[in-house]
Amino acid sequence: MTKIVIVGGGIAGASLAIALKRQSVDAILIEKDLHWTPSSSGIFLYANGLESVRQLGVLDAVLERGWASDGRNVYLTADGGFITETRYPSRDPDHVPPIVGIKRSDLHRALADEVKRLGVDIRLGQTVESFEDQGAGVIVRLSDGSEIACDGLIGADGIRSTIREKLFGKMTPEFTGFGTWRSVHKKPKEIDVKIMMMGVGKRLGIMPISDDQLYIFATTNEPSKPLYNISQMHQVMREKLAEFKGPAAALLDELTSPEGVLYTAVEEMALPLPWSKGRVLVIGDAAHACTPYMGQGGAMALEDSLLLAPRIAASNDLVATFSAFGVLRHERCTFVRKVSRQVGDAGGKELADDVEARNTRLQTQGQADVDSFYARMFAGT
Incomplete structure (x- = not known):
């Protein structure tokens, strides 16, 4: 039986372990966190990612823990004025929602x-x-001194992958000039839709992640890549996002302690081909980390796993299989990364004319952009 060692127990690593076992491939999962618990902010899974979740056999667990939307996405100005509404699609809406919001820890638990x-x-x-x-x-060779003999090693250990570094040398993720702010709140009954509020150089989203919780996700221009005092994170988040009124105002007022407030610099990783060397391959964020604006990072990791597992199971030449896998995935992951970056750049517009043009485009072209993107996502790898 083929034996694969997977490094990293996040979305890519856990889903690959599941997919390999379903293909009768022996998988060993190495995870540095003794407690295997991710940070507890939220995450979106759109229909293409949810189709992958269904193939893994964990869709029911995700739907039980998360919040399924009918696909509506309401755009507002920073003061709460209506801009437009778009709808995300699903190819099988009776079984796969257009979008699910869920706590990262709950998604992790379903996979784990x-x-x-x-x-x-x-x-x-x-x-x-x-x-x-x-x-x-x-x-x-592991940190406890033990050794594992295997047929292939796969690094699914994130944007700062140690496997990638050992394989190709040090590669620094690219800072995009943006920072993201996240916080989890009790869900008011009246919020039953994904909301995107478009400000000047900033954007703020609100998304239910369960029947009784939602999370805020916001991006701000942070060109100097500052480091913020963790003990004051809630104050900085409130100050940075003070211009957002409407449904955001009461939620921001709830930020009275740093607990549960997360800030991260937005970075990308675009590993050029090859993604493998011999019998060692990197996948997920280790190969193609994208910005969060399209909510596709997790979906691309899930796709990696579902496409790779049967190829490993059928392979009589893992070196060739690993090399071909990078070629198979590179164009699609590059497309997603570039579109996501474009959306992020649009949200960071600071000049009045640029902001007006962006909002006008949302009104006139927003739904067509959504439809075009997801047609590409549903078309295959």
Whole structure:
């Protein structure tokens, strides 16, 4: 039986472990976090990502934990004025919602529960100290001093991947000039739709992530890549987003402590081909981390796993399979990354004429842009 070592227990790594086990491939999952618990902000899964979740067999668990939307996305100005409304599509709306909002920890739990149910060998609190591609296989040396002999090693260990660095040398993610702010709140009954508020150099989104919770996600221009005092994060978030009124105002007023407030610099990773060397491959954010504006980072990681697993199972030449996989995925992931960056840049407009032009385009072209993008997403890899 083929044996694959996966490094990283996030969306890419956990979903690959599930997909491999369903293909009768032996998978060992290495995760550095002893408790295997991600940060608890929210995440969107749009219909293309949810189709992947369904293929993995965990859609019911995600729907049980998250909040399914009918696809409406309401755009407002910073003061709460209506701009337009768009709708996200689903190819199978009776079974797969257009969009689900869910806490990252709840999505992780749904994947982790399935990983455990399938009997995947999970090594928590461990890192890969080194690996040696011996041609006929790979020797992986862990931080506890143990060694694993396997047929292939896959780095699914995120934008700062240690496997990528050991494979190709140090590569610094590209800072985009933006920062993201996130916080989780009790959901008012009247908020039952995804809301995007477009400000000047800023944008703020509101999305339910369960029947009783929602989360705020906002982006601000941060060209100097500042570091903020963690103890004052809630105050900085309120001050940065003070111009947002309407449904955002009461939620921002609730930020009275730094607990649950997350700030991250928005970065990208665009690994050029090849994504592999010999029997070692990187996937997910380790290869193609994109900005969050299209909500597609998780979806691309899920797709990676579902496309890679059957190819590994059918392969009699993993070196060729890994090399071909990068070629297969590169164009699509590059397309998503570029579109997401364009959307982020539009949200960061600071000149009055640019802001007006952006809002006008949302009114006249917004739905067509949504339809065009998802037609591409549904068309395949």
